[in-house]
Amino acid sequence: MAPMEAQYLQLSFRSAEKMNDPALLGGHYRPAELLGQGGVAHVVLATDLFSGRKVALKMALEGKPEAAEAIRSEFRFAITHRHPSLVNPLGLTGDEAQPIIIMPYAVGISEDEVRSLLRSSVNHPQGAWIDDFIIEILECSAFIHFCGYLYNDFKPANFIWKQDHGNTEKARPLLLDFNLVSRIGETLSKRGTIEYASPEVLLGKEPTTASDLYSIGAMLYDLFTGTPPFISDDNSILIKQITEDGMADLSNIPARLRDGIAALLSREPNSRPQDARAAAEAFGLRSQFDELVKLHAGFYLSAGKPPFSKELKKACSEYLTGKSEKALLFFGNGCGTSPNDFLAADLALSGYNVERIDGEETPQAISATFEYLQSPGNQIDTKKAVLIIDDITKLDHSERCRLRALLRQPVALPVIACGKRWISCDLSYHIFDPISNYSNYGATREALSAYLKKDAAVPENLSRASGGDPELIFLHLSSAIKKDTYDLLSPESSLDFPLESSPELEAAIERMLFPLDLSKQEMFAFMAAWGIEIPLILLTDFSTEQKNFVDILLASGHLRRGKDSIFFPSEDVRNYVYCRAKNEDRQRYHHYWAEAAEQYLPQGDDSIEMAAFHWGNSGNLRKGYNTNLAVATNLFKKGELGRANVFAETLVSISRNGGGTLPAALMISADILKQAGDYPEARRRYLELLRCLAKGSDQNIRAEAYKDMGDLYRSTKKPERALYYTRKALNHFEKLGLEQGVANCHNNIGLIFWVNQEYHKALESFDLALKANEQLGNFQEQAKIESNIGIIKEIMGKTGEVAGYFEKAYADAQKAADFWLEALIANNLGYYYIRHDELDKARFYLQKALEISEKISYTESTINALSNLGLCDLKSGDLFNSIDYCQRAMQMAKAIGNKHLSFDAQLFLSEIGILMGNFSLADSVLSSLEKDQIYIDNLVFARQVDVLRSRWQFSIGNVEIAQRLATETFGYARTVGDSRLQLEAQLALMATSMGDGNSIDHLRDLASEASKLGHNDLADIAALLLARQYLALKNIESAEIWLERALSKPNQGRRIRLEGRLILGRAKKAQKKYDEAIDILTQIEIEAAGNGFLPDALEATMSLTEVYHHCGKISRAKEILKRADSYAQKISSSLPNCAAQGLWSNRPTMIELQTLREQLVEATRA
Known part of the structure; x- marks a missing residue:
């Protein structure tokens, strides 16, 4: 982006005694008239004798060191934050005591004229420009805020109201005067103009983005009414009006702008829009605002310090102190003028005379710059001078010759130039390429x-x-x-x-490739056909000429060398080069690489996949079909669906071109798509397969296709269609006499009834399938069916039978020597034992599942094992380890393109967030799940999400929504007969109604039912809720009985043990056994805080505070209360929005915390 209105920048410090003409400023600026004066500077209109254009010189007031510093600070911000609505400087001149900013001279209309123009246009058909006017001001503030700054002084006097091209019917705002700009979070040393300053700034509080927005609101009020919102000759009265009792009269504000200005002028910062986008929305201009941000996105990205600014600054410093006769050339350091602006500002502020040629220079301007630099009378001190060239490639041969003369003695002027990576330049230069390191x-x-x-x-x-x-x-x-x-x-x-x-x-990218001739570009494309990284062993058969070309590409940086490979520095470059090659050339390249992969790469899945990829693109249809079918089948079996689908798509494409059997290709492709959850595309593939089979006589594939179509409709929750196709498949298998197909159909029918919550019918079909497979001696299918029966028995509450089915399934999987199935069932067993609180057994089977899955590269099972291990650690209270497992599962699921596999891990992660008091994390995960289509399609999963959302809502204080979600989930679980989900929903509901007269009886029944069904973890949670209830009723004896039931179990998990001991500590406090209470609660705080249970740590410190208060140890109580406040603040800061924070502040816990504060204040006074 070229500097606004600048053909080239002149940044220089020049001392007065070196100027030929004392009347000139900066050597070539002739002052004409005074334009205005402020608190730190006066502005003078001048003429640039080099270009002939008018400029505005902003000169620091003499004898005021703080004014000089303000000018330098303003210059640094303004030149490195270019934006169309900001007046950006052309340069800096003057001296240390009186720096002068050189600015483009922009003519605008007066404040009164813009007020008149706005008021006359607001209700006029041509007044739509006013929307643009407001948006430009808001977007300008958004830019400043995005860069991490506050403007601190929005007011009409700090804008130029410019009319473009003689258009007198509208005006554009241009912001200038940046001497009050501060970093967000920085304490203000000086506030802005009182009439436009926000209430909180006037009260001495830290300014925020909302403070700037208030000032914009006050400014707009002024522009549309003629005065600021509040006026008084007495500053103290004015400040009181703004901060306390003044009410702005909005009656004269145009109706369509009234709501927006009123929102900006809200006295409380939290009641205002919190950012410029929200402000635009208050005006009904959100979409226009967003479009302007997108239009100016490049300015946002390139503002401020460029990438590698520290390295760039260091390289320049070393270059300038080295007295070299070479230029310093730096590569690819950002876009636009950002790095050059940064360097120019840094060097000018360090005392250098800086001359600059930007990338948009005309040949005449470049020539004038060289003439000035080479002329004997320019009086530049070359020891403290430097030339910056924005784009070295824009200089022609003659200009580069003149540049070489500048570099050599006697001038020896340092030159710093920017160029695109891999450019060819005939200059002598040092290279600064930061990414090479x-x-x-x-x-x-x-x-x-x-x-x-x-x-x-x-x-x-x-x-x-x-x-x-x-x-x-x-x-x-x-x-x-x-x-x-x-x-x-x-x-x-x-x-x-x-x-x-x-x-x-x-x-x-095309500019990066420009230095390469055609032969080298062809070699580059040949290398690109392999992929991003090429093992060196594949270059074994390269000719001498090819190896020389590779060396040239390595030397130029187009390729890089690794330990055992050569690689492309960028996938963008590789893809571009590859796609430019002709199709016949690409096929030839792939044929070479396919043979090389088979000949030289070590045998294994990776080499087979690489060969298949290249054969698939080589034009050799037979080889392409066979290799891609084998790889797609293997990856599908391992659950790596994203990669499997790539090879399956290639397979289908080859088949359509006559390379192999289309039905087999369509079958594997449809199966992969179905497993990945892309049901619409899978359905299309199955229907195409059936149409294809109608022309042939392969009844076996037809039957399989019907079975798979039935399974697809089961997955999409369409049981009638699923039964239709599965029974059709069953009929075909029976006619063909294929008993295994018959058994598989009975199994699938059982799965359909299962999804439809018809559990008894499901068990009947599974029984038929199991008997058939026992007769066939198919241990593999027996294991799958026994595992399914175990899961359904668990759902139906027949927990006494479940372990037997799972153990039998695991044994049959081992008999079948099917490692995939063994891992799957080990996962199921582990999950079963987690639900029944036998965590040691669970961990044994899950570690076994993980070990097998990783050994055979069974990705789906690996993800399930990691998720379940995360759940196991969650139940045991090892939250940090649980997070690690869940995140690993989510990352793997994302990597293979099957996000559905990570849903369990996400559920567990959201529960961890609730337990840790990290409500933003929990909300983010739950929101992601609630937006997914599976939340609509899979009611069982949706209700599991709802239980956690109920707990989340209750935790932040939204009891009403929590109760509704828990009640709805309970009703659903009871309807479908899901016993555990019923219990979980009831527990969530009971937690919201503590103190209800009937809750004790309900909790007793719930604890008994959970224990009876073997859900010991839920029974323990019910026991703790009962203990809390009895404690609230001051029935300490009953509370301790229920605590004993939860705490007496050997190897009880940390989660239950922490909360149980916490309640016990509170019970000791209620009994006035303060020493015991202090011991217990102190231990709980340490363990809870150390393991991430912040809500428990908060409760423990609050109870400790009460104990010390009762003991009369006020200083100790105040010390612990500080820790409680710290925990509360950490939890509060994790709340996702203001509404949640409001609910949280009204929770009984927070009210109790406030009461404790007040009690200690009173005790201190006493």
């Missing part, structure tokens, strides 16, 4: 941090695609913002957006 990940992190002004999680796909190149990252971010796949202003927006090509990206 970084990994792709590290370089991407640095670039994202600079562009987004915050530390951000680095998406792996962006790191791979860009190779850490700041320019490519910039272009991907810009494209995502324009396409609405990344929201620049939302803190919740994810960087996991899809990476797509764009004309700008392709143009950038």
Whole structure:
């Protein structure tokens, strides 16, 4: 982005005694008239004798060191934060005592004229420009806030109201005067103008973005009415009006703007819009605001410090002190003028004379700059001078010759130039390429941090695609913002957006490839056909010429060398080069690589997959079909559905071109899509398969297709269609005499009845399938069916039979020597023992499942084992370990493209968030699940989410919604006969109605029922709720009886033990056994805080505070209360929004905490 209205920048410190003409400022600026004066500077209209244009010189007031510092600070901000609505400087001149900012001279209309224009236009058909006017002001503030700053002085006098191209019917706001700009969170040393300052700023509080928005509201009020909201000649009265009792009269504000201005002028900061986007929404201008942000996205990203700013600054410092006769050339460091602005500002403020040629210079301007630098009378001190060139490739041969003359003695002027990576330049130069010292990940992190002004999680796909190149990252971010796949202003927006090509990206890559001749580009495309990283062993058969080409590409940086490989620095570059190659050339390349992979790579799944990929793209249809069928089948069996689908799609494509049997390709493709949850596409493939079979006579595949169609409709919760197709398949298998097919259909019918909650019918069908498989001696299918029966028996509450079925299934899986099935059933067994609180047994089977799954690369089972181990640690109270397991499961599910596999882990993670008091985490996970289609399609899963959402709502204080969700879930669970879900819903409901006269009886029944069904963990939770209830009724004896039931179990998990001991400590406090209470509660606080149970730590410290208060140890009580306040603050800060924070503050716990504070204040006074 070229500097606004600047052909080239002149940044220089020049001492007065060196000027030829004392009347000139900065050597070539002739002052004409005084334009105005403020608290730190006066502004003079001048003429630039080099260009002939008018400029405005902002000169620090003499004899005021603070004014000089303000001017320097303003210059640093303004030149490194370019934006169309900001007046950005052209340069800096003057001296240490009186710096002068050189600004473009912009002519505007007066404040009174803009007020008159606004008032006359607001209800006029041509007044739509007023919306743009307001949006430009708000978007300008959004830009400043995004960069981490506050403006602190929005008022009409700090804008130029510009009319473009003689258009007198509207005006554009241009913001200037940045001497009060401060970083967000920084204490203000000086406040803005009182009439426009926010109430909290006037009261000495820390300003926020809401403070700036108040000032904008006050300014708009002034512009539309003629005066600020409050006026008085007495500042104390004015401040009182603004901060306490004044009411702004909005009657003269145009009706369509009234709500927006009223919102901005709210006295309480929390009642105002909290950001510029919310302010735009208050005006009904959200969509227009968002469009303007997208239009200006490049300015947001490139503002402030560029990527690798520390390294760039260090490299320049070393270069300037080295007295070299070479230029310093730095590569790819961001987009636009950002790094050059940063360097120019840093060097100018360090005392350097800085001359600059930007990328948009005309040949005449470039020539004039060189003539000035080479002329003997320019009086530049070359020891403290430097030339910055924004784009070295824009200089022609003659200009580069003149540049070489500047570099050599006697002038020896240091030159710092920017260029695109891999450019060819005939200058002698040192290279600064920061990403050469970084990994792709590290370089991407640095670039994202600079562009987004915050530390951000680095998406792996962006790191791979860009190779850490700041320019490519910039272009991907810009494209995502324009396409609405990344929201620049939302803190919740994810960087996991899809990476797509764009004309700008392709143009950038094309410039990078420009130095390569055609033969080298062809070699580059040949290498690109392999992939991003090429093992060195595959280059064994390269000719001498090919090896020389590789060396040239390595030397130029187009390729890089690893330990045992050569790799492309960027996937974007590789993809672009590959896609440009002709199709026949690509097939030839792939044929070579397929043979090389088979010949030289060590045998294994990876080499087989690579060979299949290349054969599939080589034009050899037979080899392509056979290899892709084998790989797709193997990956499908391992549950790696994302990768399996890639090979299956290639397989179908090859089959359509006559490379192999289409029905077999369609069958494996449809099966993969169904398993991955892409049911519409799977259905289309199955229907195509059936149409294809209608032309042939393969009845076996037809029967299998009907069976799979039935299974698909079962998965999409359409039991009637599922039964239709499955029974049709059953009929075909019976006619064909295929007993295994018959048995499989009975099993599938059982699954259909199961999904439809017809459990008795499901057991009947499973029984038929089990008997058939016993006669066939098929231990594999027996194990699957026995496992299914065990799960249904568990749902029906017949827990005494469940373990037997699972143990039998595990034994049959071992007999079948089916490791996949053994891992699956070990997972089921582990989950069963978790639900029955036998955590040691659970962990044994789950570790076994994980070990087998990882050994055979069974990804789906690995994810299930990790999720269940996370649940196991959650139940035992090892929350941090549980988080680790759940996150690993979620990452693996995402990596293989099957997000459904991670839903259990997400459920567990949300429960962890509730237990830890990390309500934002829990809310984020639950919201993600509630938005997924499975929440609508799978009622069992949805109700499990609802139970956790009920607990979340109760935890933050929203009792009404918590009760409704728990009641609805209980009704559903009772209807379908899910005994455990019934108990979980009842417990959630009981927690919301503590103190109800009937709750004790209900809890006793619930504890008894849970114990009877073997759900010991739920029985323990019921016992703790009973203990709390009895404690509230001061029935200590009954409370201790129920505590004993929960705490007396050997190897009781930390979660139950912590809460049980916490209640016991409170019971001791109630009995006035203070020493015992202190011992117990102190231990609980330490263990709870150390293991992440912040709500328990908060409750323990509050009880401890009460104990010490009762003992008369006020100082000790106050010390512990501080810890309680700290825990409460941590929990409160995790609440996702203001509404949740309001509910939380009214919770009994928080009210009790406030009471404790007041009691200690009173005790201190006494």
